[in-house]
Amino acid sequence: MKNAIIGIDVGGTSIKMGLIDREGHILHTQESPTPVQEGYRRVLDVFNQMAENLLQESAYLWENIVGVGIGVPAFLDLSRGIVIEAVNLGWSQVPLQEELEQMWQVPVMVDNDANAAALGEMWIGAGIGTSNLICLTLGTGIGGGVIINGDIYHGVNGSAGEVGHITVREQGGRTCNCGKRGCLETEASATAIALDALEQVQKMSAGPLKEEYDRMGNITAKSVIELAKLGDSTCRAILEKAGIVLGKALANMCYLLNPEKIVIGGGVSSAGDILFDPLVQAFHGAVLPRVAENTDIVAAKLGNQAGMVGAAWLIRHSREERTPISGFSNS
């Protein structure tokens, strides 16, 4: 009886792995630091150990597993399941799908981590019941996933949804890792929010943000969000600015794709209304009512489990495609 899927979300910091049933329920999870420094082979060993632990604690066997889906922060050759470049993992040109299939002897499917998160939200999260959505993940960078007719849309070479580098400033703005200036992620990611806060701290002699900086020696987006929630006006203004930039950028995306939902997740989305209120207001200020009237902007629901769930969906969906529910049986 094959009736569960393993979903993996591998990031630069941690590996999250879940045993997931055919309806998307998470049965068990494992989490482990990513041994980036020890290289690709060592990460595969950790995958294997985590999978064994996961099966053992849930009393499943490999013969119960339909397949393994994995989301990777990478530029991929999807047709062959090859990681072309994963900067944060230090991987280049690794045949991930093939090697995992050899290791586990089950079908493996690979996609980009932001795409996996989008699929997870569509399957059992904030996008449930919709099949046309844009998902944004506001983290260290800004990732995106475009879902069209119920499946991720990859574009001609897998780059669709890479919205972090959309240019949002006509002139100036910080220089991005990509080499350009004024990218969405240099204006509204966790990194941008922390840098905005640091700039403010330079101008301050006192106040909660200054105290936080003096205590920690640094400022993170997380502390900006916490202080904003406690009412700090500087921190609120930083998040409002990010919300406005995001709202305007989403308006332009809405003209092109007219999605049913826009789902916003990632650490920065935990700011809640402080971020979402200006975001939604800027969005509606920039998009014609007729174009926006059927588009809802909602917060993601699955937190950091979206990636593993969406990775599992890749297997769920591919089984459906071949013959309906062929990979599953109740017997």
Place this chain on the structure above:
Amino acid sequence: MKNAIIGIDVGGTSIKMGLIDREGHILHTQESPTPVQEGYRRVLDVFNQMAENLLQESAYLWENIVGVGIGVPAFLDLSRGIVIEAVNLGWSQVPLQEELEQMWQVPVMVDNDANAAALGEMWIGAGIGTSNLICLTLGTGIGGGVIINGDIYHGVNGSAGEVGHITVREQGGRTCNCGKRGCLETEASATAIALDALEQVQKMSAGPLKEEYDRMGNITAKSVIELAKLGDSTCRAILEKAGIVLGKALANMCYLLNPEKIVIGGGVSSAGDILFDPLVQAFHGAVLPRVAENTDIVAAKLGNQAGMVGAAWLIRHSREERTPISGFSNS
């Protein structure tokens, strides 16, 4: 034997109608002014007269016609074939599909005119062989069509591809018909180009553009393009500016959709390299090489026949969908 389709492109100025075979070849065409002032009923009469003429001159009968596709400059209820609002035609809430089906007793399909033009280019024009493309029509306004997996993508309420109102200026810019400022079409449409030229004329005491204005009492985008081709530097600069704005806007669209092709048509595209060179340069300056490397920017090929051809494709495709080539027979 049903082996041809009638495609109609109805605009505020003229109605174009073509008899089109199953491979997209245009067998015969008709063109007639649109009697906008005389109202919707009169336009239907003109449709009917044109169709009768078209059949007569090509020795076809209604029984040879698989169906009629029609592209309308309108916001539509696609599921019911209703024109909700067509500002340039003065139509509001008209059941176009149903009335044409009653009139002609063949299947009728309706879509937006920019979408029809995109489909025409995909079928037999600049997008031939590709199934993921963005088409821009640079005319009085700027229309767009998004083709995903070989079919037009409508979005949740039919507004996908309405790229004319993407905001391209952070601050300022001309006020658009839509009420916003700094829309793509207030910067790079034929209207915008003519207005840019008029602004330049105010500052001039002599030169070809001033002479054109003095002779005609006005400046059109067409004359700006003609003078630019003759080497006038002011007119070249106006078109270059439009090209740069378009290139940057297309770069942002490319991050979201990573299309195989971007097809640019409409009257303004007749400027050729004077427009396309700065456009392509601005595009590549704003989009990461990896994201853009498989995206070609090309000029549309069908001119003002794209709409009628794409309208015919709607019927061609709907027949394919039901059962392959069911609507057609060779007997």
